[in-house]
Amino acid sequence: MFEFKNMIHDTWLETYGPYVRRAPPTEELETQLNRDLNEYFKNTKGEWIPKVKEYAVKWATEGSCIIPELLVYKETFNDTTTSDEKAHIQEILNIAQDLESYE
Numbered sequence: 001m002f003e004f005k006n007m008i009h010d011t012w013l014e015t016y017g018p019y020v021r022r023a024p025p026t027e028e029l030e031t032q033l034n035r036d037l038n039e040y041f042k043n044t045k046g047e048w049i050p051k052v053k054e055y056a057v058k059w060a061t062e063g064s065c066i067i068p069e070l071l072v073y074k075e076t077f078n079d080t081t082t083s084d085e086k087a088h089i090q091e092i093l094n095i096a097q098d099l100e101s102y103e
Contacts (some may be wrong), residue, residue: 004056005091011060012095016103026061033057048085055092064100067093075092 011033015023023029037053043046055073072092077086 001091004040004088005095007033007040008060008092009095009099011057012063012099015061016046016063016099017047018102029061030057033060033100044084046082048088052085052088052092055089059092059096063103064096066095067100070096076087 011023011029014020028031034053034057037056041049041053051073055066055070058069074089074093076085
C-alpha cells in the first residue's frame with residue numbers, strides 16, 4: 001500500500017506541489033500514472049482495479065474535487081467488497097483529505 005500511496009502522491013506533487021510553476025500536461029501525467037498503476041496491479045486480480053485506478057488518476061490530476069465521489073463510492077461497499085478494494089479507496093480518500101488545503 002505504501003508504494004501505491006507514493007505513486008499517486010508523486011503525480012499529485014507534479015500538479016499541485018509547492019515547487020510547481022507549470023504542471024505538465026494532464027495527458028502526460030495520466031499516461032505515466034496509468035503505466036505505473038498497471039505495473040503495481042500486474043499480479044492482482046479483481047473487478048475493482050479499474051475503478052481504483054480511475055479514482056487514483058482523477059485525484060492525482062484533478063485534486064480534492066474527487067472527495068465527494070469517493071465518499072459516495074464507499075457507501076456502496078458491502079460484504080462482497082474485498083479488503084484490498086476498501087484499503088485502496090480509503091488510501092486515496094485519506095491522502096486527498098490530508099492534502100486538500102494545499103491545492
